[in-house]
Amino acid sequence: MNDYLVIHPEVQKALKEGRPVVALESTIISHGMPYPKNVETALAVEKMVRDNGAVPATIAIMDGKCLVGLSAEQIELFGKASDVWKVSIRDMAYVVTKKLYGATTVAATMRIAAMAGIKIFVTGGIGGVHRGAEKSMDISADLTEMATTNVAVVSAGVKSILDIGLTLEYLETLGIAVVTVGQDEFPSFYSSKSGFNSPLRLDQPNEIAAMLKTKWSLGLNGSVLIANPVPAGQEVSSELMEKYIQEALTEAHQQNITGKNVTPFLLKYIANHTKGESLDANIALILNNAALGARIAAAMN
Ligand code: PSU
Ligand code: MN
Secondary structure (H helix, E strand, O other): OOOOEEEOHHHHHHHHOOOOEEEEOOHHHHHHOOOOHHHHHHHHHHHHHHHOOOEEEEEEEEOOEEEEOOOHHHHHHHHHOOOEEEEOHHHHHHHHHOOOEEEEOHHHHHHHHHHHOOOEEEOOOOOOEEOOHHHHOOEOHHHHHHHHOOOEEEEOEOOOOEOHHHHHHHHHHOOOEEEEEOOOEOOEOOEOOOOOEOOEEEOOHHHHHHHHHHHHHOOOOOOEEEEOOOOOOOOOOHHHHHHHHHHHHHHHHHOOOOHHHHHHHHHHHHHHHOOOHHHHHHHHHHHHHHHHHHHHHHHHO
16 A cells, blocks of 8 residues: 555455445534634534535544544644645645645545545535636636546535536536536525536435446546535625625735635635634535435445
8 A cells, every 4th residue: 555645444354345435525623614613613523524424534634644534643643733725736735745734625525535545525615716717717626636547525515605607618619517405506605506507416315326337337537527416505695705805806806815825714704704604504514414324335336
């Protein structure tokens, strides 16, 4: 096995016995939510995965290793420490070599999950094509990673900090299937609506598991984006969200925020200005995704 990969014994055992495992990212812990809600949520998400019949494997980088499965103490550390890198694919080798703390994005988490043999990954929202990308070329490496790595991603759709239409176009270009669960419209994270039809729809975990098996058996490499709408009653009004997104984009522009700092800046601005309403929705939807992801993983085994 890869010298740089450390798989937690419980995860290793589950994989060996062919039991379901769900990968979880750490950027959402270190850069997506404030302390201590981030740590509480990460632990609650792990519990939700277990309660739905799978073993959780939160992924991060430390001490020169890619860790697959963290202890509660390690999750606390990634939630609290201020010197944690946000690690996408391009940063992985640097952060491992320098033995820095690295919180992995969707892209890096998928890559490490694939190394460990995990097929299902649960998160809140993926990166995508940013608004104004026709000029900035700001397109998340999450999308290019999804084009080639055989790990399915459960998310609540795509946040409207991004250009949802362009993101769906780019997913199509890369050959990434987008399946929405339980409705025809593609969801937009805080809202179950986006104004865009979902390319595909499946309602049951076993149908999704069957599609994943078919895809990979056909040699069709890459991910499937499984979009799970935010639970009813937990949505944040799109009008309110749009107002804060516009403000956040203006502020980011004025402060000259670029590159990998854009997404965390926008997320933080919105969380700070919606007085916790968006954070509550964020927590509710990721728990909902964890339950679905675990059930898909269970259906695959
Ligand atoms: N979108 C969210 N929450 C997040 C992220 C995106 O709603 O926490 C994080 C994820 O880790 C995602 C990363 O992989 O941001 C994308 O960053 P970038 O846009 O720089 O690729
Ligand atoms: Mn970017």
